[in-house]
Amino acid sequence: MRVVLREEIEGLGYPGDCVRVRDGYGRNYLIPRGLAVLATPGALRAVEQAKEQRRRVESRARDQFEKLAATLAGKTVRVEKRAGSGMKLYGSVTTADIAEALKAQYGLDIERRRLELESQIKTVGTHEVTARVSADVHAKFLIEVVREGGEPVAEEAAAATEAPEVVEAPEAPAADAPAAEEPAIEDSVDS
Numbered sequence: 563m564r565v566v567l568r569e570e571i572e573g574l575g576y577p578g579d580c581v582r583v584r585d586g587y588g589r590n591y592l593i594p595r596g597l598a599v600l601a602t603p604g605a606l607r608a609v610e611q612a613k614e615q616r617r618r619v620e621s622r623a624r625d626q627f628e629k630l631a632a633t634l635a636g637k638t639v640r641v642e643k644r645a646g647s648g649m650k651l652y653g654s655v656t657t658a659d660i661a662e663a664l665k666a667q668y669g670l671d672i673e674r675r676r677l678e679l680e681s682q683i684k685t686v687g688t689h690e691v692t693a694r695v696s697a698d699v700h701a702k703f704l705i706e707v708v709r710e711g712g713e714p715v716a717e718e719a720a721a722a723t724e725a726p727e728v729v730e731a732p733e734a735p736a737a738d739a740p741a742a743e744e745p746a747i748e749d750s751v752d753s
Contacts, residue, residue, distance in 0.1 A: 563588040564601035566609050571597060576697055578613045580606065620696070631701035634670065634693055638704045639663045645686050645709045655683035655707055660691060663705075683707060 563585045570576050571592075574583070580601050583592065592598035599605050641663050644652045657674040664670045678692045689705045 565592055565598035566601050566605050567592075567598050569597050578609050578616070580609070624696070624699070627696045627699045630670070631693075631695045631699050633668075634672075634695070634701035634703045636703075637664075637668060638688075638706050639667060639691075640706045640708060642708055642710045643686075649686040651684050651686065651707070653684075655689075655705065660705060 564580060564582050565588045567575050567577055567579045567581060575581050583598075588598065588600075593600065639660060641655055641659055643655060643659075646652060657677040657679065660677050661672055661674040664672055672693055672695075676694045678694065680690065680692075683689050683705065686707050686709060689707065690702055691705050693701045693703065695701055
């Protein structure tokens with residue numbers, strides 16, 4: 563079944579894209595929720611007109627997106643979370659936490675769905691986050707996770723990142739050295 567997407571669906575496409583999906587997915591999920599419409603000739607013409615209008619608007623807005631991306635690129639957002647010893651957080655930092663911190667600290671209103679984490683943030687320290695400002699404009703910025711109350715963790719971070727003490731294994735005997743004789747085990751059989 564071919565459908566035209568009305569909203570962005572992760573892993574499927576952006577609004578206006580004509581995509582092929584399984585019949586049940588389109589008929590039972592996408593179309594009833596208003597996320598897509600059946601790809602008829604009339605719907606395709608309407609989509610082409612909407613895409614042309616959107617191209618005009620996006621060409622004007624692209625420089626604004628790039629300015630926002632440049633503004634984000636140099637930022638370090640501070641997020642406070644409860645943490646135990648060993649720099650581990652109770653829980654994790656979510657995209658909602660990051661969006662809230664961006665709004666509070668810099669006045670930037672970015673949807674949490676537009677923030678991408680490489681992996682879950684479960685430790686105190688600095689982590690990289692990517693924001694999809696638009697379909698083709700991305701910005702990377704840093705998240706500094708600190709303990710609640712802003713306790714300094716620099717010395718603990720340094721201790722945690724130091725290389726662990728290396729313990730040398732005992733040396734193996736040389737190949738030309740005579741092998742140590744093993745004691746013989748005698749089997750005693752009662753008859």
